[in-house]
Amino acid sequence: MRKWWIGLAAAAGMALSGSAHAQKILIGCTATTDCASAMVAADEGIFKKHGLDAEMLLIGINSNIPAAVLSNSIQIGGPTSTVFLQSVDGGLDLVAIAGASIMNKTSNDAIAAFVRNGVEIRDAKDFVGKKVGAPGLGAFLHVLFRKWLMEKGVDPKSVNFVEVTFPTMNDVLKSGTVDAVLTAEPFVARMTAAGTGYVGARYGAELARTEPIIFYAASRDWAEKNPDIVKKFRAAIAEAAPLVNTDRDKAGAAISKFTKQPLELVKIAPPNYSEPVLKSEQLAWWIDVMGQQKMLQSKLDLGKLILK
Template sequence: MTKILTAASVAAVLAAGPLQAQNKIQIGCTATSDCASAMVAVDEGLFKKHGLDGEMVLIRINSNIPAAILSNSIQIGGPTSTVFLQAADGGLDLVAVAGASIMSPASNANITAFVRNGITINAPKDFVGKKVGAPGLGAFLHVLFVKWLVEKGVDPKAVNFVEVTFPTMSDIIKSGGVDAVLTAEPFVTRMTNAGLGSVGARYAVDLARSEPIIFYAAARDWAEKNPDTIRRFRAAIAEGAVIVNNDREKTSASISKFTKQPIELVKATPPNKSEPDLKSEQLGWWIEIMSTQKMLQTKLDLSRLILNHQK
């Protein structure tokens, strides 16, 4: 009887090895609060609860996330809506698997154009001729700012946009390398407290939208081959979203840990609202404004952008 139990135990261990390897996932995001549901899912053991070994990976620029997904450096990433749609437009076979963050009245004020000392911005037209740093050209903050300029009657081509990563914004503002940066909290408070400048515009407040900011995406081939992993991931993210939207202490701790931002700064600003459910029509507005900005060359099929037509 003992030999039978031992043999069964060995068989179970051997069987568990490949399963654990298959269920290990790396989730790549930039240093913002938008992937807070995944951060919390790691720290609060929600991935483990659902049989996954989840690990967060810091990606410096959001536009690098699609390439990281397709190279299998990460299995799931948090691209902004705009980066995802550009990648799909370019022929990269990515698919959204769950929602991460959305714009909302409570958090839109966190998004700003922060202006260095010595530069005066009294109206949208004052950005003409200025050098403005964006955390990825074609990324969420950049496209949203261009939309705002157009609505305010300003030609975006009259603004000089350059890429500046979130972690380097303080230094480049301080050195005068750019006149302004498109950023969000807690970076706004950090630069304000350091006396580097002031808020020039809260353009997301003016636009007053509620579409997705960031959602979780994967390579279509990988996602379709791992439906159980996707199911478990979605379940953990859904539980993580409840914590993000209701428990500032736990959420702030997770955001601070991943982004390396001081906990006091993270606590000072609520994270963007976490919304795990994602519907294809929510991407329609992004497709419309990106098409207007001539950022898309093809007609994207909304029915194929979200795995299993998630409701």
Template sequence: MTKWTVAALLATLAVTGTAHAQTKLQIGCTATTDCASAMVAVDEGIFKKHGLDAEMIPIGINSNIPAAILSGSIQIGGPTSTVFLQAADGGLDLVAVAGATVMSPTSNANITAFVRNGITIKEPKDFIGKKVGAPGLGAFLHVLFVKWLVDKGVDPRKVNFVEVTFPTMPDIIKSGGVDAVLTAEPTVSRMLATGSGSIGARYASELERTEPIIFYAASREWAEKNPDTVRKFRAAIAEGAAIVNSDKDKTSAAIAKFTKQTIELVKASPPNKSEPVLKPEQLAWWIDVMSSQKMLETRLDLNKLILK
């Protein structure tokens, strides 16, 4: 073998190695079904097919995701619409790169105000004076509930809101620590099974909204420096979303693996609808609602919130 043949072979190997190199990507999400499209894309090898060595990183509290993105511990995260908009309003230069989940009749029906035994809720005004636990003040479920109260003519300032995490809801409802909690499946079914209370309102169903619940975001600096990675991520998420919306078995397996829940529990509740395409107008309603609740101090530019 001549030196020219060896050189040519080495050059070919170098090009082949580069072509098959996988770009590392860390995606941070809470233990929720709303990042199912990314979970499926990891589990089914879709990210790898697109040249991405993607890893799902569990984040305990959704409001910690913007900080994790900016610190570089993750490149892409799945904040809720409210967390993302509050972060952007606070001056954090984040940008949405793809859609994750949107509200739908199915997901809205899973959201409830669950009331402990001994408390009677017949209409919205019955929540006045009650102690209501929310999984984060200003979080997705809390903002929706306040919107519902306002639409029903109830002053939300007359409701005593406190923070209660999802894992502690069954115990605090049973002990009478709060009168009601804003929650969703599978927590609702767990509490119904123990006979600790009843459903006081399916407020999300009454609102009938279809806006985003969670979407994938990154720092603007990272996204603009890595357009090829963003393109590959979007393509993989689109494939993952199609599976989430059509194949419950594959989706449940991926969710159970990431959230560390039993497959039986995951299958008991359908995943929220995945919608990989995110449009500026989909955030307009959230901005209006949050502004009316004095949660935003600046006028956010819709066209700058989503990476083109």
């Protein structure tokens, strides 16, 4: 049984209920800027405008999101592309309902393998034998880093990966629990300012991809039974996404509020680019990469991964 089948997010199970004013949904995401469109939609009243009473729930590890969705602890989650695909491959009946974030130059430049002081890492081969913390095994940053290692001629199996949540990365590095972490802004800037270590590799920038990072997903059963809610959710995300991409003040305030990160830290770097439209062919590259890493056991049907 795969790891993401266990460790459900600590969320109160909430039954979907209609009201005279809005319909209740709980949305689960990790402490990154990838779900910024949902954060802005909640903070700016856009969900309410579209008839939804939506609450955001902070989840520590991305790989816990599929199980939380299937248990109805949350109705909609923001899994990374890799976590979603591995979950579907493992038999979980999930479906993507809207896009959240995609890779672009800004987001790729923000990604880093951050190394603690006292450890010398300057090249891919230097990661061999090191303990590296990832915010979810099988999640976006982990799979992307493994792809980078493979392109550099390094076997990912030679690196010892462990799960570390974003908020605890600075502490585990300082304690020496891990040698490096796979992270992104604003955590890179925060750990640099704290004098914890340095950037060992900008592997996102080197790969320079444009595929989806995170998208919003639900159980197929819930989504098919609640088409009106899905339609309203999509409309709200479509309205919020341009604000994420153009209004640093509103995006920063919403991200800071949800992630519990200081606003001045959040505003150091722009949030990952929000793209509400998701196409099945955008997932083809991820499927190929995960196939190379032997993470998938079946042939996924691209036509069934996104709710029509």
